[in-house]
Amino acid sequence: MIQIPEFIRKATSFVRAQDGTIDPDDTLRIIVEWEGVKASSRLINAGKRPQAVNEMVLFKGAWHYTEAAKFYGEGYSMLSQYGGTIGNPELIGGYDDHLHYRLQTAEGYFTVYNMVLLSPNSDDCTLIGFSSCKRFTGEIRLADGHFEIVLNGEGLVIEPGESWELEQLVILPGGQREELLEYYAGLIAANHPPLLVASVPNGWCSWYWFGPQVTEEDIYRNLNVIGQTVPKLQYIQIDDGYQAYMGDWLTPGRSFGNMQGLCRQIRASGSEPAIWVAPFIAERNSSLLRDHPDWFVQDAQDGGPLASDTISFGGWRNGPWYMLDGTHPEARGYLRHVFKTMREEWGCRYFKLDANIWGALPGGLRYNRQATKTEAYRLGMQAVFEGAGSDSFLLGCNAPMWPSLGTVHGMRVTGDIDRNWPTFASLAAECFCRNWQHQRLWINDPDCIVLENRFPEADAEQAVATGIEPVTEQEFQFHMAYIVASGGMVLSGDDLTSMSADNAAILRKAVAANHAAARFEDDRFRIGIIKETDRQLICLFNWENDPISLSVQLDEPGRIVDYWNGEDYGEHLQQFTLEELAPRSARVLEFTPLSLNRED
Secondary structure, eight states: OOOOOHHHHTOEEEEEOTTSOBOTTOOEEEEEEEETTEEEEEEEEOSSSOEEEEEEEEEEEEOSOOTTOBEEEEOSBTTOEEEEBSSSEEEOSSSOTTTTSOOOOOTTSEEEESEEEEOSSTTSEEEEEESOOSSOOEEEEEETTEEEEEEEEEEEEEOTTOEEEOOOEEEEEEEOHHHHHHHHHHHHHHHSOOOOOSSOOEEEESHHHHGGGOOHHHHHHHHHHHHHHOTTOOEEEEOSSSBSSTTOTTSBOTTOOOHHHHHHHHHHTTOEEEEEEOTTEEOTTOHHHHHOGGGBOBOTTTSSBOBGGGTSOOOSSSOSOEEBOTTOHHHHHHHHHHHHHHHHTSOOOEEEEOSGGGGSOSOSBOSSTTOOHHHHHHHHHHHHHHHHOTTSEEEEOSOBTGGGTTTOSEEEOSOOOOSSHHHHHHHHHHHHTTGGGBTTTBEEEOOOBOOSOSSOGGGHHHHHHTTOOOOOHHHHHHHHHHHHHHOOOEEEOSOGGGOOHHHHHHHHHHHTSOOOOOEESSTTOOEEEEEOSSOEEEEEEEOSSSOEEEEEEOSSOEEEEETTTOOEEEEESSEEEEEEEOTTEEEEEEEEEHHHHSOO
């Protein structure tokens, strides 16, 4: 029988009001009921007056974790992840929830969202996490010797006699990292059944070569090449740049003509159209904002639509953005209309949903004053799903992580790719921390595979002048191995019309991978194993600036060859050692048991 840790059993529970004080009348009661490792909670107003709830502190107390304790913590945003130690936390993702998105934090604590893995060593981890996110956002606050586990009440009012069902919490003490995460994923899936797909999508993405300046001709030129070179790149992802204004998704911009005709041509070629949409935002010049300002989150000061830069980050292009209100019935009707039109008239069944976090930011006034930011977001996502239809694929991007559970088929789990070593290394770390989510919560999207420098070696002077250092062959090998080890979607981010024959061959091998995520022996992410029915893929990574040697224990004797080029490393009995793995490089090795190579 699993024992609940003593630091949880001895913790206290209480409610904080909006001014930070603890419920003075002691009439707000948090009731916690345990079933094994799962804690179900509810809040009851036993008093005679309504009360505004700022925070529901499920557990507050002392623990044995000191500032030297290692941890991994999720961010509220897809772009935010945290690691390091309690005394010296480090940003893993590209953007800090507090500095970038301006989410409030509690003084004296380091705050992570919804789950934390405390790991003094890889075989003795404790996982604390919320396994549901239907209404309230969970925060886990870390400090030297003490902690808080909190649900954000967002100032909502609970009436006398009213009871709120709170989010389920899970405590998994004393286990191995991968096993704890796998078990935790199953508990989350029980509360938020994942949207299933028959296969993991592969495709081509316009953004990382053409950006918002992409034209219809760029799409056609690459479409013509795909069928000849990498036909398994099924989806042609038109990633931004096609619309007149952000928010006016059905009105094409100057570089595009008839989107319905373009999508029809993509399908006629044997591929499938995929469209980028940012459903929860609109820019100032959009018809949507001009004609329907009441559909947006409102500014409590002047009553008009609230600009996102007044409460958070304003947006990466054409900002500040304005945030569509998921609780407004006509705003939800608009979302249904947009996606139904793209589905039924354009013939699109794949949607990359970007900037989703702007549908779930705190602040401003919503149509439904008693809805939390999570409820508003999930209502909006339900409208997207209804418009897109049950046979479409929804990919979340720049999204709130736990509020998105059960609302998307796939999820970007990293920041944006760029053609340089720091980005290659950062994205691999971000993704591998979330490998456990792949095929359990959703399909992981590690972002695009890029195999071509923007500036070839002949243009080295131009590269230096622009501050862009060409990626080395070893660094590209690291990036290629990362895509395979992620197990996730494979989307090419290069201009295929100029891709070399060697890189086209690599791309075909990447697409042919089995889409299973590697399991790593520890959080250094140097040795990852993908087990398949008749083989294993051994993924070896050197993150350092000096050569290293890596040894892998084998389950049984077998033959090892290089996944990309077939180089034969021979037969090995119990262990394989790769000597002198070059700096900033990686290898994917295919291991086949000898029992499968020999005739009976």
